[in-house]
Amino acid sequence: MTGLKLTEVRKSFGNLEVLHGIDLEIKTGEFIVFVGPSGCGKSTLLRLIAGLEDISGGTLEFDGDVVNHKSPAERGIAMVFQSYALYPHMTVYDNMAFGMKLGGGGKAEIEKRGREAAEILQITPYLDRLPKQLSGGQRQRVAIGRAIVRDPRVFLFDEPLSNLDAALRVQTRIEIARLNERMAETTMIYVTHDQVEAMTLADRIVVLRAGYVEQVGTPMELYHRPANLFVAQFIGSPSMNIVPAQATRDGDALVVEPEGGRKVRLDGGGKAVGDGPIQFGVRPEDLNIAGEGQPIFEGPVTLVERLGESQLVYVEQPSSEEPLVAKLPGHLEVERGARIELSAQPGVVRLFDADGKAVRL
Amino acid sequence: MKLLKSIGFYALVVIIVVVSVFPFYYAILTSFKSGTAIFQVDYWPKHFSMFNYRMVMTQGSFPLNLLNSLFVSSVVVVISLFLAITASFALARVKFRGRKLLLLTILSVSMFPQIAVLAGLFEMIRGLGLYNTLWSLILAYMIFTLPFTVWVLTTFMRDLPVELEEAAIVDGANSWTIVTKVFMPLMWPALVTTGLLAFIAAWNEFLFALTFVSNNDTRTVPVAIALLSGASEQEIPWGPIMAASVIVTVPLVILVLIFQRKIVAGLTAGGVKG
Secondary structure, rough: OOEEEEEEEEEEEEEEEEEEEEEEEEEOOOOOOOOOOOOOOOHHHHHHHOOOOOEEEEEEEEEEEEEEOHHHHOEEEEEEEEOOOOOOOOHHHHHHHHHHHHOOHHHHHHHHHHHHHHHHHHOOOOOOHHHHHOHHHHHHHHHHHHHHHOOOOOOEEEEEOOOOHHHHHHHHHHHHHHHHHHHOOOEEEEOOOOHHHHHHOOOEEEEEOOOEEEEOOHHHHHHOOEEHHHHHOOOOOOOEEEEEEEEEOOEEEEEEOOOOOOEEEEEEEEOOOOEEEEEEEEEEHOOOOOOOOOOEEEEEEEEEEEEOEEEEEEEOOOOOOEEEEEEEEOOOOOOOOOOOEEOHHHHHEEOOOOOEEEOOO | OOHHHHHHHHHHHHHHHHHHHHHHHHHHHHOOHHHHHHOOOOOOOOOOOOOOHHHHHHHOHHHHHHHHHHHHHHHHHHHHHHHHHHHHHHHHHHOOOHHHHHHHHHHHHOOHHHHHHHHHHHHHHHHHHOOHHHHHHHEEEEEEEEHHHHHHHHHHHHOOOHHHHHHHHHOOOOOHHHHHHHHHHOHHHHHHHHHHHHHHHHHOOOOHHHHHHHOOHHHHHHHHHHHOOOOOOOOOHHHHHHHHHHHHHHHHHHHHHHHHHOOOOOOEOEEEEO
C-alpha cells in the first residue's frame, strides 16, 4: 500500500555522522533488505524509517507525504525486534492486542485479527501463555504476529533471526518469505548482516557500508554485476577471489595477467579500460579443475573443506598471503599438498579499477 | 576446620538473632504482665493478662494515634511512589542535560541529618499553614523517602530493556501508557520493596513527628508511646508502653511477611532474549 522515498537522509549522533545522505526509493509491496557489515548504519537507517530515531537531515516520504516528524504509530509501521521485545507480563494474545487496544479498535475486531494472525503463524495453542513459557522460535513468531495484527503500511524487521539456532532460522526465514507473499501489498524492510537471508528474501538488496549506499539491486544483479569490490566480496559465500593484475590492450581485446597466474584474453575489453594495474576477480564457484574454459591459476592445495555436495579447496599463491578459494563438486578427489590447475571461462572474470569500481566489459 | 567454620557461622547467626529479636521478645513478655510482676525477670511466659492492652486501647488517644500513623505512612508511600515512578522514568529514559547532577543532588538530600533541616522545615510548615496537621508530617517525610525511592526505581528502570519501550512506542503508546501499562507491572518487586521501606521509615519517624505536631489527637504512635505517662510524674507505665510497642511493631512484621512472598524474582524473564 505504501511506497517510500528517502532523499538525502542523514543521521548524526552528536558530531558523529553515521549516515551520509541516503537516497532510496522503495516501491509499494517490495521486500527490501538492508545488508552490510556491523556498524554500517543499516539498523540506524531502519530506526529512522520506523521513527524511533530523529532524522538529522533530508526527507523521508511515505506515499508522497513527508513523515520526518511523525511518530511510529502515525506512520503506521510495525516492527519486529531482534530481541523479540514481547511484554513479559502479558499473555501472547494480550501482546498482540496491546497496540490495537491503544488504537481504540473494537473488541470483536481485535479478537478477529488476533485469531487470524495466530492462525497464520500457528501459535493458536499458545494464546494464553506468557512469553517466558515459549521457546525462542515461538517468541519470535509472536513478535511477528504482533506486527501482522497491526496491519501496518510498512513492515520492519531488525535482524529477526539472529537469536535463533540454525535450523529454526531456516524455518522462520521460509515463514517470513510466505508471509511476504501473503501480504503482497505491504512494503517490507528487513535488516540483516547475513547475506544468505538477504539473497533469499529480498526483491531488492541495499548494500550499505560506513553510512553510504554501495549498491541497490536485485540479488542476482548484485551477484553477477557488483558495482564495486566491496559488494563483490560481500555478496556470495565464500567471497570472490581478488588478485592484483596487469591489463594490456590488444586492439579490441584486453589481456589481463593476474599475479602468479596466466594471461586471460577478454574480447571487447579494450574499450573499457587502458593499460595499467587492475584488480582481477573470480568467484570460487566459477573455478574448476576439469580444464573447462581457460587455465588461469596453479598451485599446491593447502586445505580442503568438505561440505558434502561440494568442497572448498584452498590453493596457495606465490604472490599473496591470501590463498585462492575454489568451490568444487564434492565427488572430486582432491588431496592436500597436490598441485592443481584452476580454470575458468573468461566471461566470469570481473575487473575492478584502482578505486575498486567495477569495470564493465 | 570445615566443622569449625560452620559452628562459627551458626554461632554468629544465633548471636545476631538474639541481639535483634530478644528485646522484642522481652517486650511481648512484659506486655502480658501486670502489677508488680513487671519487675520480676522472666525468660518464659508465665503470666497472661490483657490488662495493658485494654489500658492502651481504651484510655487516652492511642487508637487515634494508630490511625494517624497508618494514614500518614500510607499517604507517604502512595505519593512518594507516584512521584518516584514518574521521576525515575525521566531520569532513566529521557536524555537531558544535567541528568547525572540531578540524580546526585537527589541522593545528597538524604545525607542531611534531620536535625539540620528541622528549623528551616519548621518555618516552612508554619508558612504553609500545615503546623499541627498530619500533612506537615507527610510533607516532611518525603525528604527521606523520595531520595531512595527515586534512586532504587531509577536503577531498576534503567535495567529494563529499551526494546520493550520501543515496541510500546511502535504500538502507539505514549509515555504515560508505557509507564503504567508496560513498566509498572514489571517493577512490582522494586515497588513493593521501596514502598515497604518508605512505609517503615514513615511509621517509625520520631523527631519530625514530635516537632510539627503538638496536639495529642494528631500525634503519631512513636511520639505517643514516648509521651505515655502514668498516674504520677515519677511512675513510668512500663506495661502499657510495652503493649503499645507490640501493637505498633506487629503490623510491620505482618506487612513484611505478606510482601516477602509477593516479591517474585525474575518477573521480566522471557520477554526479551537475555
